[in-house]
Amino acid sequence: MNRTWILARREFRSYFDHPTAYVLVVAFLALALFFAFRALYAGGVATLRGMFSLLPWLLAVFIPAITMRSLAEERRSGTLEWLVAQPITELDVVLGKFLGNWLFALTALAGTLPAALGVWLVSEADPGIMVAQYVGAALMTAQLVAIGLFASSATRNQITAFILALAINFALVLMGLPIVTLGLPGLLAEAAQRLALLDHFDAVARGVIDLRDVLYFVSMAGLFVALTYLLVAGERLSPARGALRRLRIGTAALAVAVLASNLLGARIHGRIDLTRGNLYTLSSGTKRVLKGLDDVVTIKLVVSQELPPEVMLTLRDVRDLLADYRRAADGRLRIEELHPDRDTTAASEASGLGIQPIQFNVLRGDEFQVKRGWLGLAVLYADKREVIPLIDRTDDLEYRLTSMIAALTTDRKPRLAFLSGFGARSIWEFGAFREVVQRQYDVRSVDIENDTTIVLSPDSFEVAVLAAPQRPLDAAALDRLRSYLDAGGAALLLLDGTRLNPQMPMSDPVFTGLDPLLEEYGVRLVSSLAYDLRSNEQVSLGRQGFFNVITSYPYWPIVLPASDDHTLTRGLSALSLAWASPLEITDSARVRPLFTTTEYGGRQPAGTIIAPDVPPNPDPSELGPQIMAVAVEPRAAEADGEVAGASERRGRLVVIGDVDFLQDRFVQSNPQNLAFAANAVDWLAQDEALIAIRAKNRTPPPLVFETDFTRAALKWGNLVGVPLLFVAWGTSRVLRRRRLASRRWQEELAA
Numbered sequence: 001m002n003r004t005w006i007l008a009r010r011e012f013r014s015y016f017d018h019p020t021a022y023v024l025v026v027a028f029l030a031l032a033l034f035f036a037f038r039a040l041y042a043g044g045v046a047t048l049r050g051m052f053s054l055l056p057w058l059l060a061v062f063i064p065a066i067t068m069r070s071l072a073e074e075r076r077s078g079t080l081e082w083l084v085a086q087p088i089t090e091l092d093v094v095l096g097k098f099l100g101n102w103l104f105a106l107t108a109l110a111g112t113l114p115a116a117l118g119v120w121l122v123s124e125a126d127p128g129i130m131v132a133q134y135v136g137a138a139l140m141t142a143q144l145v146a147i148g149l150f151a152s153s154a155t156r157n158q159i160t161a162f163i164l165a166l167a168i169n170f171a172l173v174l175m176g177l178p179i180v181t182l183g184l185p186g187l188l189a190e191a192a193q194r195l196a197l198l199d200h201f202d203a204v205a206r207g208v209i210d211l212r213d214v215l216y217f218v219s220m221a222g223l224f225v226a227l228t229y230l231l232v233a234g235e236r237l238s239p240a241r242g243a244l245r246r247l248r249i250g251t252a253a254l255a256v257a258v259l260a261s262n263l264l265g266a267r268i269h270g271r272i273d274l275t276r277g278n279l280y281t282l283s284s285g286t287k288r289v290l291k292g293l294d295d296v297v298t299i300k301l302v303v304s305q306e307l308p309p310e311v312m313l314t315l316r317d318v319r320d321l322l323a324d325y326r327r328a329a330d331g332r333l334r335i336e337e338l339h340p341d342r343d344t345t346a347a348s349e350a351s352g353l354g355i356q357p358i359q360f361n362v363l364r365g366d367e368f369q370v371k372r373g374w375l376g377l378a379v380l381y382a383d384k385r386e387v388i389p390l391i392d393r394t395d396d397l398e399y400r401l402t403s404m405i406a407a408l409t410t411d412r413k414p415r416l417a418f419l420s421g422f423g424a425r426s427i428w429e430f431g432a433f434r435e436v437v438q439r440q441y442d443v444r445s446v447d448i449e450n451d452t453t454i455v456l457s458p459d460s461f462e463v464a465v466l467a468a469p470q471r472p473l474d475a476a477a478l479d480r481l482r483s484y485l486d487a488g489g490a491a492l493l494l495l496d497g498t499r500l501n502p503q504m505p506m507s508d509p510v511f512t513g514l515d516p517l518l519e520e521y522g523v524r525l526v527s528s529l530a531y532d533l534r535s536n537e538q539v540s541l542g543r544q545g546f547f548n549v550i551t552s553y554p555y556w557p558i559v560l561p562a563s564d565d566h567t568l569t570r571g572l573s574a575l576s577l578a579w580a581s582p583l584e585i586t587d588s589a590r591v592r593p594l595f596t597t598t599e600y601g602g603r604q605p606a607g608t609i610i611a612p613d614v615p616p617n618p619d620p621s622e623l624g625p626q627i628m629a630v631a632v633e634p635r636a637a638e639a640d641g642e643v644a645g646a647s648e649r650r651g652r653l654v655v656i657g658d659v660d661f662l663q664d665r666f667v668q669s670n671p672q673n674l675a676f677a678a679n680a681v682d683w684l685a686q687d688e689a690l691i692a693i694r695a696k697n698r699t700p701p702p703l704v705f706e707t708d709f710t711r712a713a714l715k716w717g718n719l720v721g722v723p724l725l726f727v728a729w730g731t732s733r734v735l736r737r738r739r740l741a742s743r744r745w746q747e748e749l750a751a
Contacts, residue, residue, distance in 0.1 A: 522587025
């Protein structure tokens with residue numbers, strides 16, 4: 001092992017003696033960092049996904065360029081024969097070359113670490129995902145280095161070695177893409193998918209180190225190292241002797257074992273979830289629901305044996321999640337798979353469950369053919385069932401499954417009163433929100449302006465929701481709401497302090513009549529518009545010539561959690577609001593701020609122009625965080641046990657200075673809006689089992705800079721500074737070697 005490490009250090013150091021290596025490193029870093037910062041700044045989110053999505057393609061070219069000379073040059077110059085004549089083995093040479101090349105490739109990859117560190121320091125980026133991305137990149141680099149070393153051992157020509165390694169790399173990268181798999185039969189397409197490099201790297205880059213992915217990279221690297229050893233050692237072994245035959249048989253057996261383990265390794269389980277909040281691990285709420293089952297629940301997964309390759313990763317995640325459910329349920333959950341494309345009985349059962357096939361294209365011969373496939377599931381309990389006809393995403397699958405199981409196994413759903421009247425918005429205006437709350441709650445519409453027959457009390461409704469009344473509530477309606485809260489009720493208030501003028505781009509004040517009630521709870525709604533000069537959405541100003549002009553719109557602020565220790569903000573990174581009004585807290589003992597703007601937030605009085613091309617121009621001294629959502633904690637009793645008075649209300653309350661954020665278009669843009677509103681309802685109903693599940697947020701946090709200098713320093717310090725460091729280091733090393741060589745030459749001449 002000591003000889004191997006000596007050779008590895010020799011190989012590693014040799015790269016830093018050639019200017020070509022520095023050119024390759026600088027070119028690699030320039031491309032990787034350019035695409036990283038382009039995605040970072042254009043998207044405004046704190047993630048290096050843009051760089052890591054491109055990384056397999058960059059490394060597929062970069063690594064063959066650095067490995068092509070490793071063994072090919074040794075063979076061409078004859079130094080390989082001299083090397084193996086020393087007291088070292090061919091295995092020492094191969095392993096030393098592999099480790100040296102891998103360390104050099106990792107050194108180049110380490111040039112991107114300052115960018116990752118900078119993004120983490122200026123944002124709430126998930127460090128666990130970053131660690132997993134670099135672990136995946138290191139494993140992928142090992143595989144590609146092994147391939148490059150194999151290609152270099154197969155020829156004496158460096159260019160031939162480069163082309164051969166490039167061909168193998170791109171074959172592994174491309175084989176999982178639809179452009180390739182569409183033309184393959186089902187079994188071959190699935191095999192190509194499991195051997196594709198991109199799918200395994202993407203799975204790790206999510207933040208989960210799965211044993212199957214580690215096995216893929218390690219086994220493939222080991223296979224190509226073994227093939228390299230076969231080519232190097234085979235030249236010194238006589239074909240007439242048994243050693244070469246045994247070496248060939250052993251290498252062939254290893255190749256078969258590697259292919260079999262990767263093709264048949266779907267049942268291999270074991271993973272490390274490095275994401276913040278364990279996004280890919282069952283939450284405590286799910287485990288609590290499963291432990292509380294009093295009878296067997298059946299989940300039927302309806303899936304075709306032949307599916308498009310692009311959904312195979314989704315299917316893998318679904319099966320992994322269902323396996324976790326089965327283990328957590330302790331025998332009270334049964335998982336069944338139906339294959340309607342192979343069994344007519346299964347097809348009839350799937351149709352009876354309400355799961356219909358979808359159509360997709362496959363390439364057969366020279367033309368596309370339309371085929372049918374299934375990917376859905378049904379949850380059955382007693383004589384009830386819930387169905388997901390098509391599983392097109394898995395980021396919210398745990399929440400959907402757990403909420404289905406909870407709804408099926410609960411005898412009575414809690415009731416939610418959606419209050420109408422006084423110009424308040426109806427629940428039918430919030431399609432996504434209505435769909436979510438109806439899974440867990442019996443939703444009723446209550447007209448508090450005209451209908452006095454319905455009793456509004458905590459016994460009849462656990463939660464009440466009031467969305468943006470446009471006219472002041474009268475005394476009777478206000479008393480009904482006050483009595484409901486005093487009796488222990490809970491309410492979600494979505495309030496607007498202003499409304500858009502339909503005639504021109506400006507805001508008009510709104511008077512809700514709720515001010516006296518809010519004051520009693522320590523909250524005040526401000527009749528102005530909140531804005532944020534740093535953290536905001538972008539809108540289009542339309543086309544100007546050939547270009548679509550995009551600009552920041554401060555009146556659509558992206559607000560951040562005020563703290564991470566409240567149930568309603570835990571796991572959420574940001575909400576996207578629209579024409580929202582700030583709140584003020586007058587009782588800090590009871591009221592907790594939930595979401596605020598950044599320090600560059602401000603208020604614009606009603607009646608001013610709010611067009612996208614007319615940004616606010618405030619005095620910097622007036623800027624500061626604006627509170628946009630608060631939670632009022634209940635106070636049920638005094639210390640002596642007596643019921644609290646009017647100054648200390650009993651009901652839970654969540655107040656948000658916006659209602660538009662819950663419209664479907666904003667929910668589609670930022671799903672965290674919906675998660676927060678649904679969490680608020682559960683918290684108000686004191687049913688917090690699903691909050692931890694729903695708060696599993698896979699959306700990267702926003703990237704907000706405190707100053708323009710920080711923004712520029714992060715970008716140019718990495719794009720220019722890091723490559724220049726490599727150039728400076730390389731220049732100094734090469735010049736120093738030249739001086740040493742010149743000095744030795746002069747000493748030789750003098751001697």
